[in-house]
Amino acid sequence: MKIMTKARLKSPWVLHYDCGSCNGCDIEILAALTPKFDAERFGIVNIGDPKQADVMLLTGPSNKRNQRVLKNLYDQMPEPKVVIAIGECACSGAIFHNCPNTNGGVDKVIPIDVYVPGCAARPEQIVDGVVLALQKLAEKSEKEVG
Amino acid sequence: MAENNILNIVLPVILVLFAPILGGFIMGIDRKLTARMQSRMGPPLIQPFYDVIKLWGKQPFISSSIQPILAFGYFAFSLTSFALLAFGQDLLLIIFTVAIADLCLIVASLNSKSPYSVLGGKRELISMMSYEPILLLMAISIYYVTGSFMVQRILSLNYPLLTYLPLVFLALIPVLIIDLKKSPYDVSASAHAHQELVRGVFTEFSGYTLALVELGHWTKIVLMLSLVTLFWATPIIIGIFLALILFFVVLVIDNVYPRLNWKSMLKTTWSVGVLLIIANIVGLISRVVMRI
Ligand code: SF4
Numbered sequence: 001m002k003i004m005t006k007a008r009l010k011s012p013w014v015l016h017y018d019c020g021s022c023n024g025c026d027i028e029i030l031a032a033l034t035p036k037f038d039a040e041r042f043g044i045v046n047i048g049d050p051k052q053a054d055v056m057l058l059t060g061p062s063n064k065r066n067q068r069v070l071k072n073l074y075d076q077m078p079e080p081k082v083v084i085a086i087g088e089c090a091c092s093g094a095i096f097h098n099c100p101n102t103n104g105g106v107d108k109v110i111p112i113d114v115y116v117p118g119c120a121a122r123p124e125q126i127v128d129g130v131v132l133a134l135q136k137l138a139e140k141s142e143k144e145v146g
Numbered sequence: 147m148a149e150n151n152i153l154n155i156v157l158p159v160i161l162v163l164f165a166p167i168l169g170g171f172i173m174g175i176d177r178k179l180t181a182r183m184q185s186r187m188g189p190p191l192i193q194p195f196y197d198v199i200k201l202w203g204k205q206p207f208i209s210s211s212i213q214p215i216l217a218f219g220y221f222a223f224s225l226t227s228f229a230l231l232a233f234g235q236d237l238l239l240i241i242f243t244v245a246i247a248d249l250c251l252i253v254a255s256l257n258s259k260s261p262y263s264v265l266g267g268k269r270e271l272i273s274m275m276s277y278e279p280i281l282l283l284m285a286i287s288i289y290y291v292t293g294s295f296m297v298q299r300i301l302s303l304n305y306p307l308l309t310y311l312p313l314v315f316l317a318l319i320p321v322l323i324i325d326l327k328k329s330p331y332d333v334s335a336s337a338h339a340h341q342e343l344v345r346g347v348f349t350e351f352s353g354y355t356l357a358l359v360e361l362g363h364w365t366k367i368v369l370m371l372s373l374v375t376l377f378w379a380t381p382i383i384i385g386i387f388l389a390l391i392l393f394f395v396v397l398v399i400d401n402v403y404p405r406l407n408w409k410s411m412l413k414t415t416w417s418v419g420v421l422l423i424i425a426n427i428v429g430l431i432s433r434v435v436m437r438i
Pocket of ligand 1: 021022023024025059060086087088089090094118119120121
């Protein structure tokens, strides 16, 4: 069904979870949602509820404390969903990569679809990352409906 | 005469079938206007339909076995009360049916372990408590003017109700604000992007149950706006215009005011709202007395 895929692409509701970042990337995510970039014209809504979200934005390397919450949030999101790791920390751990308390990248905990590097990732890059993620979402959607 | 009868049945049926779609467009206009007021582009007009179609196709997560039934009940009872209005039935019955619809939503949200959902449900109960008296008093004051609770009677009046009940009309503004879930009275859940209590009453809904709840909400908004149209029912076009003006006023208020807590909501609706209506009725009575 074409229309379902189109609707999915037109209304990605995002869930933003900070798994131990320095808040640099979070500020950039919020900047991407402000009137200047106006994410709502693409139907993007920052929803606080994992059960209603389609896209997960992750920042920070994730650590031993919050990996359980992260896994839980991921499991609570209904299919089809995509996950975006934003910032160098979330991609690989960056400067925290060999700290004993961190996991060094969110992909050690849950599967990631799109990596957006940068310290901090710029709003333009984040929007670019979301566009890439939407292509993945379309692929998943096509596969699901056959 | 026979043709007239057929028109009397066909027109309401069409109205009822198109009520949710009309509501979707109203929500689209709402989002577009809100965006323009915040100097943004805003989503396309049909954005709410994309949202609902998408929600329909998501993997269902049902948190309790009764939740889908209650979500459907919210939609069905909203549509029923709009059907009652379209067929010109009793105003009191319409108000009670829409109360049942709201009750479905509240029970569904209380029937979960999530504290956000439970708190949202309680607040929804309070918002229902604050606007229900105004709606009832509105029905009573309409009865006082027209001598009947039937909507049919209002539609056949040859004078606009607004000239007799201007203050009652004003008292409907908080009702619309609460029903559209707009600031300052969006205590139970907020519409878009400004979160409180995660998603309030809607927290536990997801997938197709949320889509049903959205459809119910749209229908309810159409119902409330058509209650406003009754204030200038002949010709109905002026009534529709009035409803759109009131809708615009609500949007302006939403963008100007921050959220207030439930106590001030209850205080405003029960004091200002009820007083406005009583003042109106007292004015009408005194006019009759003066004439004698
Ligand atoms: S990538 Fe840089 S800005 Fe982003 S969370 Fe890590 S340290 Fe902070």
